[in-house]
Amino acid sequence: xxxxxxxxxxxxxxxxxxxxxxxxxxxxxxxxxxxxxxxxxxxxxxxxxxxxxxxxxxxxxxxxxxxxxxxxxxxxxxxxxxxxxxxxxxxxxxxxxxxxxxxxxxxxxxxxxxxxxxxxxxxxxxxxxxxxxxxxxxxxxxxxxxxxxxxxxxxxxxxxxxxxxxxxxxxxxxxxxxxxxxxxxxx
Numbered sequence: 115x116x117x118x119x120x121x122x123x124x125x126x127x128x129x130x131x132x133x134x135x136x137x138x139x140x141x142x143x144x145x146x147x148x149x150x151x152x153x154x155x156x157x158x159x160x161x162x163x164x165x166x167x168x169x170x171x172x173x174x175x176x177x178x179x180x181x182x183x184x185x186x187x188x189x190x191x192x193x194x195x196x197x198x199x200x201x202x203x204x205x206x207x208x209x210x211x212x213x214x215x216x217x218x219x220x221x222x223x224x225x226x227x228x229x230x231x232x233x234x235x236x237x238x239x240x241x242x243x244x245x246x247x248x249x250x251x252x253x254x255x256x257x258x259x260x261x262x263x264x265x266x267x268x269x270x271x272x273x274x275x276x277x278x279x280x281x282x283x284x285x286x287x288x289x290x291x292x293x294x295x296x297x298x299x300x301x
Contacts, residue, residue: 123253128279128288130272131255186211188236188258190243196233197246197254201275207234209243209258251288252279 122129190207192199199205226232234244234256247253254272264270269277282288 123247123250126251126283126288128252128276128283129250129254130252130276132258132260132272188241188243190234190258191237192244193231193233196231196244197248197252198233198244201254201271203271209256209260210262211258251283252276 119129119131121127187208187210190209192202192205192207194205229247229249231246231248232242232244233246233254235242242257244254244256246255252275254276256272260270260272264273279288
């Protein structure tokens, strides 16, 4: 997954990350753009020198994990003008969750300086829900289960947008990224 995420980021290929793919996208940017060697999720490496994703703060020190997930439908506020807001067509959305890991908020500034934008957060600001690379043709990741709200004749907005972006990429209609954008340079 790391190699696929990196390839998509550096070659302008549409990338849609949900749940585990959100941390994979974050780790790739943290490692390869922010130069945070060994950046990882504590789900994968508890001793990672740069913990990009870790167990929910409310669960730190809790070893018995039964019934300790962020579970259910939660609100998410989208940043005005973000790719996510454009996809959803509104600024407040509700998504279904089933996870026990979260994005490390203190790293948000480092990732933002390298081009990754947190474009959706919980209304209390505690959780990162969606992140994107605005300089990329289509690189969006969410910390929720969009498939829970998708139907065969009414796909979730993220799925519909991703499939559209993938088709436009294949037909050459989607603008490619420049080498500087792909590298995520700090301008």
